[in-house]
Amino acid sequence: MAIRLYELAGxxxxxxxxxxxxxxxxxxxxxxxxxxxxxxxxxxxxxLAFSGQARVPVLADGDVVTSDSWAIARYLDxxxxxxxxxxxxxxxxFINAWADGVLGPAIAPFVVRDILDIIPETAREYFRSSRxxxxxxxxxxxVEGRESRREAFAATLMPVRLVLREQPWLGGEAPDYxxxxxxxSLMWARCVSRFAILFEDDPVTTWFSxxxxxxxxxxxxxxxx
Amino acid sequence: MAIRLYELAGxxxxxxxxxxxxxxxxxxxxxxxxxxxxxxxxxxxxxLAFSGQARVPVLADGDVVTSDSWAIARYLDxxxxxxxxxxxxxxxxFINAWADGVLGPAIAPFVVRDILDIIPETAREYFRSSRxxxxxxxxxxxVEGRESRREAFAATLMPVRLVLREQPWLGGEAPDYxxxxxxxSLMWARCVSRFAILFEDDPVTTWFSxxxxxxxxxxxxxxxx
Numbered sequence: 001m002a003i004r005l006y007e008l009a010g011x012x013x014x015x016x017x018x019x020x021x022x023x024x025x026x027x028x029x030x031x032x033x034x035x036x037x038x039x040x041x042x043x044x045x046x047x048l049a050f051s052g053q054a055r056v057p058v059l060a061d062g063d064v065v066t067s068d069s070w071a072i073a074r075y076l077d078x079x080x081x082x083x084x085x086x087x088x089x090x091x092x093x094f095i096n097a098w099a100d101g102v103l104g105p106a107i108a109p110f111v112v113r114d115i116l117d118i119i120p121e122t123a124r125e126y127f128r129s130s131r132x133x134x135x136x137x138x139x140x141x142x143v144e145g146r147e148s149r150r151e152a153f154a155a156t157l158m159p160v161r162l163v164l165r166e167q168p169w170l171g172g173e174a175p176d177y178x179x180x181x182x183x184x185s186l187m188w189a190r191c192v193s194r195f196a197i198l199f200e201d202d203p204v205t206t207w208f209s210x211x212x213x214x215x216x217x218x219x220x221x222x223x224x225x
Numbered sequence: 226m227a228i229r230l231y232e233l234a235g236x237x238x239x240x241x242x243x244x245x246x247x248x249x250x251x252x253x254x255x256x257x258x259x260x261x262x263x264x265x266x267x268x269x270x271x272x273l274a275f276s277g278q279a280r281v282p283v284l285a286d287g288d289v290v291t292s293d294s295w296a297i298a299r300y301l302d303x304x305x306x307x308x309x310x311x312x313x314x315x316x317x318x319f320i321n322a323w324a325d326g327v328l329g330p331a332i333a334p335f336v337v338r339d340i341l342d343i344i345p346e347t348a349r350e351y352f353r354s355s356r357x358x359x360x361x362x363x364x365x366x367x368v369e370g371r372e373s374r375r376e377a378f379a380a381t382l383m384p385v386r387l388v389l390r391e392q393p394w395l396g397g398e399a400p401d402y403x404x405x406x407x408x409x410s411l412m413w414a415r416c417v418s419r420f421a422i423l424f425e426d427d428p429v430t431t432w433f434s435x436x437x438x439x440x441x442x443x444x445x446x447x448x449x450x
Contacts, residue, residue, distance in 0.1 A: 088313030090397030095319050097387035162322035172315030 002036050003028065006048065006058040009039030010118035010192075015223040017118070017191035019104060019184040020069040021057040022219075026180035027073050029215035031080045042123040069184075070096055073177050085177035095170065095178045098159065103185045106156045107197060110146045113139040114193035118225050146195060153197055157204050164203050168210075175214060183211040183219065191224050227261050228253070231273065231283040234264030235343035235417075240448045242343070242416035244329060244409040245294040246282045247444075251405035252298050254440035256305045267348040294409075295321055298402050310402035320395065320403050323384065328410045331381045332422060335371045338364040339418035343450050371420060378422055382429050389428050393435075400439060408436040408444065416449050 005028065008018035016025070016037065028035050040047055040056050051058040051067045058067045059075065066075045070093075073085050086092050112131055116124055116139065128139060135142050160182060163170055170178035186208050189197050198205045212219030230253065233243035241250070241262065253260050265272055265281050276283045276292045283292045284300065291300045295318075298310050311317050337356055341349055341364065353364060360367050385407060388395055395403035411433050414422050423430045437444030 088316055088397075090392060090395070090401075091313055091316035091320060091403055093388045093391060094323070094384055094395060094403065095316060097384040098319070098323065101383040101387050158326040159319055159322040162326050163318045166318060167315060170315070170319060172313075176315075178316055178319065 003033055004038050004060040005035045006038045006040045006051075006056050006060070008056050009037075009041060011120045012118070012223060013037075013039035015118055015191060015225070017115075017188055018056060019099070019188040022184035022187040023069045023177070023180045024057045024059065024072050025218065026183065026211070026214070027076055027085050027177060029218055030085060030176070030180070031076055031083055033076075033080065041120055043126050085180075087176065092178050092181070096181050099181045099185050102156065103182065104188075106153055107185055107189050109135075109142050109149070110153070110195055110197050111143070111189050111193035113143040114195070114225060118192055150197065150199065154199055154202060157202070160204050160207070161202070164207050169207070175211065179207075179211055183208055187212075187219060187222065191222055193225055228258055229263050229285040230260045231263045231265045231276075231281050231285070233281050234262075234266060236345045237343070237448060238262075238264035240343055240416060240450070242340075242413055243281060244324070244413040247409035247412040248294045248402070248405045249282045249284065249297050250443065251408065251436070251439070252301055252310050252402060254443055255310060255401070255405070256301055256308055258301075258305065266345055268351050310405075312401065317403050317406070321406050324406045324410050327381065328407065329413075331378055332410055332414050334360075334367050334374070335378070335420055335422050336368070336414050336418040338368040339420070339450060343417055375422065375424065379424055379427060379429075382423075382427070385429050385432070386427070389432050394432070400436065404432075404436055408433055412437075412444055412447065416447055418450055 005021070005024060007016045007021040007025070009016050016022070016039070045054050048054055048056070048058055051065050053067050055067060057069055057072060058065060059072045061075075061079070064075070064079075066072045074089065077085050112135075116127060119127060132138055160170070167173065169175040170182060186198070189195075198208065209220075212222075230246070230249060232241040232246040232250070234241050241247070241264070270279050273279055273281070273283055276290050278292050280292065282294055282297060283290065284297045286300075286304070289300070289304075291297045299314065302310050337360075341352060344352060357363055385395070392398065394400040395407060411423070414420075423433065434445075437447075
């Protein structure tokens with residue numbers, strides 16, 4: 001039975017943009033596993049009821065249903081041990097925590113307004129009101145002056161840049177889930193917005209381009225806004 | 226032949242305070258290796274000439290001389306493979322980069338002035354002028370208002386806190402070099418200053434206390450300002 005990946009999608013079902021779903025897209029490709037993408041839109045809670053929770057990604061591998069990107073990555077390593085994603089999960093946890101707690105919140109104020117334009121009409125009111133409540137401002141106010149905030153964002157990426165001075169991938173000599181964690185967050189920005197958050201001459205930009213080139217250019221070919 | 230560790234020390238040779246040296250103190254204890262501490266003070270460049278560079282920590286293990294904390298940790302794993310410090314160096318590199326690039330610079334503005342009081346008279350002019358050039362302000366100005374900056378510092382520790390929700394140590398079920406990296410930076414603050422940078426009720430505070438309790442309370446018993 002095929003693997004199905006429930007992913008956050010835009011009006012265009014092929015525009016998938018969740019950082020957590022991108023982690024798993026890359027992870028499945030890393031394992032050489034084919035999957036069927038099931039587009040899921042904000043507010044479609046019923047569609048995920050079978051998973052016992054309300055968020056994507058959800059991986060349905062035959063009868064085994066797993067949610068939460070970290071749990072899915074662990075499931076994939078346990079079930080398909082070739083080409084490990086997480087040779088040492090304890091340390092990769094820190095990278096995951098940094099991406100969730102620092103990188104994601106740093107990216108959001110650049111692109112959150114643009115998400116409105118790519119999601120279906122029916123989801124916009126939910127998206128706007130839930131996110132504006134979180135930020136305490138309108139989405140338009142949140143992204144205001146983003147050009148002037150690129151330098152500060154580049155500083156946020158410092159740990160990635162320091163690692164890339166020493167090794168070509170966050171995974172070391174070859175890419176692994178550490179790369180997909182961070183690249184997943186950057187794919188989110190890339191897919192939902194035309195605004196370039198990275199500077200051209202940043203080594204992080206080169207590495208991100210290398211991640212997109214993996215798996216026959218899966219990230220590079222991704223549908224964007 | 227005994228292992229000698231050249232460490233940054235205060236006027237009191239037992240007050241060792243470099244974050245990088247503390248990483249190696251913990252690492253040696255983790256391996257169960259005894260070592261002789263050789264106190265080194267700022268400006269004593271000649272004393273390190275044998276290592277071909279000018280910074281501590283320097284580890285002299287018989288005839289083998291290694292400098293740079295990361296290189297020393299790798300050397301210890303290669304030479305004494307029991308009780309690995311870095312089961313996956315590639316991912317721990319990120320934690321090391323975060324500690325060097327984010328945590329260290331976040332701690333410095335709390336404690337850098339206090340370092341003047343614990344180092345020998347002869348090193349103070351060097352320390353003040355080199356650090357003031359780096360900050361572009363007097364050391365007194367740098368630490369000004371530090372009480373009001375504790376909340377922001379706590380936010381910086383977010384990735385550590387998120388990891389500790391999932392596992393007791395940064396190393397997973399048991400401490401390893403990931404713990405010593407981050408605890409080393411916190412030992413720096415603890416040893417040079419009476420100012421408490423951590424909040425009592427922070428899970429990071431509990432974890433840090435647990436690290437200090439390791440190895441017969443090595444960190445807990447450390448001489449402080």
